[in-house]
Amino acid sequence: MPVIKLFNTMGRSIEEFTPLVPGKVGFYGCGPTVYNYAHIGNLRTYVFEDILVRSLRRFGLDVTHVMNITDVGHLSGDDDTGEDKMVRSARERGQSVLQIASYYTDAFFADTDRLGIARPSVVCKATEHVQDMIKLIQRIEKGGYTYVAGGNLYFDVSKFPNYGKLANLRLEDLKAGARIEVDENKKNPQDFVLWFTKSKFENQALLWDSPWGVGYPGWHVECSAMSMKYLGESFDIHAGGVDHIPVHHTNEIAQSEAATGKPWVRYWLHAEFLVLDKGKMSKSKGSFITLQNLIDEGFEALDYRYFCLGGHYRSQLSFSSDALAQAKASRHTMLDRFLDLKAQAGTNPLPNRNSLHAGALERLERFDNLLADDLAVPRALAELWGLLKDPSLPPIDVVVAALDMDTVLGIGLAQAKRDEKSISNDERAKIQALVERRTEAKKAKNWAEADALRQELKDMGVVLEDSPAGTTWKLAKA
RNA sequence: GGCGCCGUACCCAAGUGGUAAGGGAGAGGUCUGCAAAACCUUUAUGCAUCGGUUCAAUUCCGAUCGGCGCCUCCA
Structure with missing residues (x-):
C-alpha cells in the first residue's frame, strides 16, 4: 500500500x-x-x-x-x-x-x-x-x-x-x-x-x-x-x-x-466547481444542466464521469457540450480498444494480479502511486491509456490490469460490449445479407456494386471492415 | 472592502526550478480494389504580459491585464 x-x-x-x-x-x-x-x-x-x-x-x-x-x-x-x-x-x-x-x-x-x-x-x-x-x-x-x-x-x-x-x-x-x-x-x-x-x-x-x-x-x-x-x-x-x-x-x-x-x-x-462560460452552475439561480439533460442529448452517464476524470478535483473544470463530446469520443475509443484487446486475449483464464507481466505490474504500481498522490486522477487516466497502448504487453495482461484500474476509475470497461449486441435479430439478418451480397460482388470484382452496397450499409449506420479473414461490420460512431 | 483560485497548443487538460503527460480535433504517410481499423509521423523553442531572483523559470517573487469563486442558500 x-x-x-x-x-x-x-x-x-x-x-x-x-x-x-x-x-x-x-x-x-x-x-x-x-x-x-x-x-x-x-x-x-x-x-x-x-x-x-x-x-x-x-x-x-x-x-x-x-x-x-x-x-x-x-x-x-x-x-x-x-x-x-x-x-x-x-x-x-x-x-x-x-x-x-x-x-x-x-x-x-x-x-x-x-x-x-x-x-x-x-x-x-x-x-x-x-x-x-x-x-x-x-x-x-x-x-x-x-x-x-x-x-x-x-x-x-x-x-x-x-x-x-x-x-x-x-x-x-x-x-x-x-x-x-x-x-x-x-x-x-x-x-x-x-x-x-x-x-x-x-x-x-x-x-x-x-x-x-x-x-x-x-x-x-x-x-x-x-x-x-x-x-x-x-x-x-x-x-x-x-x-x-x-x-x-x-x-x-x-x-x-x-x-x-x-x-x-x-x-x-x-x-472545486464545474464552471460554464458564464461561471458556475447554480441551483438557486434556476437554470442548470442535469444528468438527464445530457442523456437526452445522446451522451451516456459514464461519458460525463469520464469527463470529470480529466480534471483534477482541486481545479475548476470547464464544461461545454464540445468538451463533453470530446470526452465521449475518448471514452468510446478506449472502450473499443479494450474490447479489441479482450478479443485478442481470447478465452484463456485471466491471470491474477500476482502472475501479471512485470510491465503491467509496473503500470499498476504507478497508477496506485498516482491515486495516492492526492488523487492525481488525470495522470492515472493517462496511465490507463499508456497501458492500453503498450505494445510490449500481452493483451491478456493488459485486459487484467485495465480492469483493475477501472475498479477505481469506473469508466465501464467490465461492462463494455460492442454496440452491435443491441441490434435486433431482424436487422442483423438484413445486414448480414447485404454483407454477403457485397462479398459475392467482390469475388466477381464487381467493384461498383461492392461500393454501392458499402454505401447502402453506411447509410444504415453500419461500417464494414475487410480483413484477410473476411468482412466484419460494426456500428458507426454516433 | 476582505479572502482565495486561475490564465498551458484549435478544444478539454496534466505537470515540473533543468527545458512541456494524456485525450479530442486536424495534417501527412503505411496498409487497402475502395474503405474502415490499426500503426507511424506531425501540430506550444512555448506555458497571459512585464520585470526580478537563479547557472537555469512555464514552475519562485512582484506588478499589470483578463477570468472565476467565496464573504446569502449553493457541490
Whole structure:
C-alpha cells in the first residue's frame, strides 16, 4: 500500500493520511438538499468523493461513508425572511414537502447510480435526526456558546476561539452584509442559528418541539449531529464542495467542537466547481444542466464521469457540450480498444494480479502511486491509456490490469460490449445479407456494386471492415 | 472592502526550478480494389504580459491585464 497523501483544507497543505483507527476510515460527505434535481456541477463533487472512497478501499482501508440528505429546508437567508426552498418547491408542484423530498432523493440516487457512484454506507435524513440535533444543541448551550434573540437560538462565534480557521477568515475583515441584509438579532454577523422558532412554515410536518420552543433546526447542525452519531465525535475525513468552506463547514466545526471540546474532523477535502462560460452552475439561480439533460442529448452517464476524470478535483473544470463530446469520443475509443484487446486475449483464464507481466505490474504500481498522490486522477487516466497502448504487453495482461484500474476509475470497461449486441435479430439478418451480397460482388470484382452496397450499409449506420479473414461490420460512431 | 483560485497548443487538460503527460480535433504517410481499423509521423523553442531572483523559470517573487469563486442558500 502506498503512502496516501491528501490536501487538507485545514492548513492548506498536502499531508500524509493516517486513519484514526488503523485500517478503518470514517468519511462524511455532504449530501444534497432534496428540493430539486442535482445538476452536473453537484454531481462532479460526488464523482470526486466516489474516487476518494474507491481509492481508500483499494488501499485496503475499511471505509464507512456517511451521507446526509437535507430534507429540512434552508431559508434563503438565516434572518428568517426568506422562503424555505423545500416549502417553495412543494408549493410550486402542489405536493407535500415530504413527497418532494422523497421524489428528489430517489432522483439523486438514480443519477449517482448511473454514474457508477457507490452508495454510501449510511444515508441519513435530517428529518429523522432532529432529536440528535436537539441533544447536540443542548451540549453547545451548556458550554455557554449560545444566546437567544428574537425567538431564535444563535451560536455566538466570538465565544469560539479559532473561528474561521478552516477558511482563513478574520472576522474583522469580513464585510458583513456585502450581499445580504444583516440579521438585526445577531451580535456578530457571523453568528448563526442553531434553532429557529420564528417560523413561517405552512407545513406542520417540518415543525418540532424543542427546549427553545416549536420550530426547526438551523442548517449546519444536522451535519454535526449526524456525523458524530455514525462516525463518533472525532473522525477522519469530511468532504464537500469548496463553497462550503467559509460558512457551512466553518460553522460545523465551531458548533461541533464547542459541543464536545475535542477535535472533530482530521482531514478536510474540497472539490472545486464545474464552471460554464458564464461561471458556475447554480441551483438557486434556476437554470442548470442535469444528468438527464445530457442523456437526452445522446451522451451516456459514464461519458460525463469520464469527463470529470480529466480534471483534477482541486481545479475548476470547464464544461461545454464540445468538451463533453470530446470526452465521449475518448471514452468510446478506449472502450473499443479494450474490447479489441479482450478479443485478442481470447478465452484463456485471466491471470491474477500476482502472475501479471512485470510491465503491467509496473503500470499498476504507478497508477496506485498516482491515486495516492492526492488523487492525481488525470495522470492515472493517462496511465490507463499508456497501458492500453503498450505494445510490449500481452493483451491478456493488459485486459487484467485495465480492469483493475477501472475498479477505481469506473469508466465501464467490465461492462463494455460492442454496440452491435443491441441490434435486433431482424436487422442483423438484413445486414448480414447485404454483407454477403457485397462479398459475392467482390469475388466477381464487381467493384461498383461492392461500393454501392458499402454505401447502402453506411447509410444504415453500419461500417464494414475487410480483413484477410473476411468482412466484419460494426456500428458507426454516433 | 476582505479572502482565495486561475490564465498551458484549435478544444478539454496534466505537470515540473533543468527545458512541456494524456485525450479530442486536424495534417501527412503505411496498409487497402475502395474503405474502415490499426500503426507511424506531425501540430506550444512555448506555458497571459512585464520585470526580478537563479547557472537555469512555464514552475519562485512582484506588478499589470483578463477570468472565476467565496464573504446569502449553493457541490
